[in-house]
Amino acid sequence: MFTMNIREWERAYREQARNLATKFFENLKNEKILGVRCKHCGKIYIPPFSVCSCGSKDLEEVFVSGEGYIETFTICFERMEGYPEPPFILALIRLDNSEVVFPHIVIGVDLSDINSAIRIVRVGARVRAVFKKERKGSLLDIEGFRLIE
Numbered sequence: 001m002f003t004m005n006i007r008e009w010e011r012a013y014r015e016q017a018r019n020l021a022t023k024f025f026e027n028l029k030n031e032k033i034l035g036v037r038c039k040h041c042g043k044i045y046i047p048p049f050s051v052c053s054c055g056s057k058d059l060e061e062v063f064v065s066g067e068g069y070i071e072t073f074t075i076c077f078e079r080m081e082g083y084p085e086p087p088f089i090l091a092l093i094r095l096d097n098s099e100v101v102f103p104h105i106v107i108g109v110d111l112s113d114i115n116s117a118i119r120i121v122r123v124g125a126r127v128r129a130v131f132k133k134e135r136k137g138s139l140l141d142i143e144g145f146r147l148i149e
Protein backbone atom coordinates (compact mmCIF):
# COMPACT_ATOMS: atom_id res chain seq x y z
CA MET A 1 0.00 0.00 0.00
CA PHE A 2 3.01 2.32 -0.06
CA THR A 3 2.67 4.16 -3.34
CA MET A 4 2.47 7.88 -4.11
CA ASN A 5 0.27 7.15 -7.14
CA ILE A 6 -3.31 7.99 -6.13
CA ARG A 7 -4.99 5.65 -8.64
CA GLU A 8 -2.69 2.73 -7.80
CA TRP A 9 -3.31 3.27 -4.12
CA GLU A 10 -7.06 3.29 -4.69
CA ARG A 11 -6.91 0.09 -6.74
CA ALA A 12 -4.88 -1.71 -4.06
CA TYR A 13 -7.15 -0.42 -1.31
CA ARG A 14 -10.30 -1.56 -3.16
CA GLU A 15 -8.82 -5.04 -3.54
CA GLN A 16 -7.93 -5.24 0.11
CA ALA A 17 -10.94 -3.60 1.79
CA ARG A 18 -13.65 -4.71 -0.67
CA ASN A 19 -17.11 -3.79 0.69
CA LEU A 20 -15.72 -1.30 3.16
CA ALA A 21 -13.87 0.40 0.32
CA THR A 22 -17.10 0.62 -1.69
CA LYS A 23 -18.81 2.16 1.32
CA PHE A 24 -15.94 4.60 1.83
CA PHE A 25 -16.07 5.79 -1.77
CA GLU A 26 -19.89 6.01 -1.82
CA ASN A 27 -19.69 8.28 1.23
CA LEU A 28 -17.11 10.49 -0.49
CA LYS A 29 -19.80 11.27 -3.09
CA ASN A 30 -21.72 12.92 -0.25
CA GLU A 31 -18.60 14.69 1.06
CA LYS A 32 -18.46 12.35 4.03
CA ILE A 33 -15.28 10.64 5.18
CA LEU A 34 -15.77 7.23 6.71
CA GLY A 35 -13.34 5.52 9.04
CA VAL A 36 -13.48 2.74 11.60
CA ARG A 37 -12.45 2.56 15.23
CA CYS A 38 -11.31 -0.70 16.83
CA LYS A 39 -13.52 -1.46 19.82
CA HIS A 40 -10.72 -3.54 21.31
CA CYS A 41 -7.71 -1.17 21.20
CA GLY A 42 -9.16 2.14 19.96
CA LYS A 43 -7.07 2.45 16.81
CA ILE A 44 -8.66 4.42 13.98
CA TYR A 45 -8.42 3.59 10.27
CA ILE A 46 -9.26 6.19 7.63
CA PRO A 47 -10.00 4.87 5.02
CA PRO A 48 -11.50 1.90 6.85
CA PHE A 49 -10.20 -1.64 7.01
CA SER A 50 -12.04 -4.71 8.31
CA VAL A 51 -9.29 -6.03 10.59
CA CYS A 52 -7.25 -4.08 13.15
CA SER A 53 -3.51 -4.60 13.54
CA CYS A 54 -4.32 -5.97 17.04
CA GLY A 55 -6.20 -8.81 15.31
CA SER A 56 -9.70 -7.67 16.27
CA LYS A 57 -12.48 -7.56 13.70
CA ASP A 58 -14.75 -5.67 16.07
CA LEU A 59 -14.59 -2.26 14.42
CA GLU A 60 -17.24 0.47 14.51
CA GLU A 61 -17.79 2.97 11.74
CA VAL A 62 -17.04 6.63 12.45
CA PHE A 63 -17.30 9.78 10.33
CA VAL A 64 -14.38 12.17 10.56
CA SER A 65 -13.76 15.81 9.71
CA GLY A 66 -11.29 15.38 6.87
CA GLU A 67 -8.54 17.18 8.75
CA GLY A 68 -5.09 15.77 9.24
CA TYR A 69 -1.52 16.47 8.33
CA ILE A 70 1.20 15.91 5.77
CA GLU A 71 3.22 12.83 6.58
CA THR A 72 5.68 13.42 3.76
CA PHE A 73 5.57 15.16 0.40
CA THR A 74 7.31 15.66 -2.89
CA ILE A 75 7.04 18.33 -5.56
CA CYS A 76 6.39 16.83 -9.00
CA PHE A 77 7.74 18.57 -12.08
CA GLU A 78 6.65 15.95 -14.60
CA ARG A 79 3.31 15.87 -16.33
CA MET A 80 1.20 12.93 -15.16
CA GLU A 81 -2.18 11.95 -16.51
CA GLY A 82 -5.03 12.83 -14.19
CA TYR A 83 -2.92 15.16 -12.10
CA PRO A 84 -2.74 18.96 -12.10
CA GLU A 85 -0.32 20.80 -14.39
CA PRO A 86 3.20 20.58 -12.93
CA PRO A 87 4.63 21.63 -10.65
CA PHE A 88 2.24 20.22 -8.07
CA ILE A 89 2.63 18.78 -4.60
CA LEU A 90 2.04 15.10 -3.96
CA ALA A 91 1.85 14.13 -0.30
CA LEU A 92 1.08 11.25 1.98
CA ILE A 93 -1.86 12.42 4.08
CA ARG A 94 -2.63 11.12 7.54
CA LEU A 95 -6.07 12.14 8.76
CA ASP A 96 -6.23 12.83 12.49
CA ASN A 97 -5.53 9.76 14.65
CA SER A 98 -5.57 7.42 11.64
CA GLU A 99 -3.31 4.41 11.33
CA VAL A 100 -3.51 4.73 7.54
CA VAL A 101 -1.78 7.14 5.17
CA PHE A 102 -2.79 7.70 1.57
CA PRO A 103 -1.39 9.77 -1.28
CA HIS A 104 -3.08 12.96 -2.41
CA ILE A 105 -2.44 16.42 -3.81
CA VAL A 106 -1.78 19.51 -1.72
CA ILE A 107 -3.62 22.45 -3.32
CA GLY A 108 -3.64 26.19 -2.86
CA VAL A 109 0.12 26.66 -2.55
CA ASP A 110 1.89 29.14 -4.83
CA LEU A 111 4.63 27.12 -6.51
CA SER A 112 6.05 29.93 -8.63
CA ASP A 113 8.86 30.16 -6.09
CA ILE A 114 9.73 26.64 -4.92
CA ASN A 115 12.01 27.82 -2.11
CA SER A 116 9.31 29.85 -0.40
CA ALA A 117 6.76 27.10 -1.11
CA ILE A 118 8.75 24.49 0.82
CA ARG A 119 8.89 26.82 3.79
CA ILE A 120 5.09 26.75 3.87
CA VAL A 121 4.53 23.10 2.98
CA ARG A 122 6.30 20.97 5.54
CA VAL A 123 6.05 17.58 7.17
CA GLY A 124 3.45 17.89 9.91
CA ALA A 125 1.60 20.80 8.28
CA ARG A 126 -2.16 20.65 8.95
CA VAL A 127 -4.48 20.13 6.01
CA ARG A 128 -8.18 19.76 5.26
CA ALA A 129 -9.89 17.89 2.43
CA VAL A 130 -11.51 19.96 -0.32
CA PHE A 131 -14.12 18.12 -2.37
CA LYS A 132 -14.76 18.46 -6.08
CA LYS A 133 -18.14 19.81 -7.16
CA GLU A 134 -18.81 16.68 -9.19
CA ARG A 135 -18.10 13.43 -7.39
CA LYS A 136 -18.02 9.89 -8.77
CA GLY A 137 -17.07 7.74 -5.79
CA SER A 138 -13.29 7.74 -5.87
CA LEU A 139 -10.35 9.16 -3.97
CA LEU A 140 -10.21 11.82 -6.67
CA ASP A 141 -13.60 13.13 -5.46
CA ILE A 142 -11.31 15.02 -3.15
CA GLU A 143 -9.76 17.78 -5.26
CA GLY A 144 -6.89 17.94 -2.82
CA PHE A 145 -5.86 18.95 0.66
CA ARG A 146 -5.54 22.60 1.54
CA LEU A 147 -3.24 23.88 4.27
CA ILE A 148 -5.05 25.10 7.36
CA GLU A 149 -3.67 28.44 8.53
Ligand SMILES: [Zn+2]
Nearest residue numbers: 038041052054
Ligand atom coordinates in the same frame (compact mmCIF):
# COMPACT_ATOMS: atom_id res chain seq x y z
ZN1 LIG B 1 -7.41 -3.01 17.56
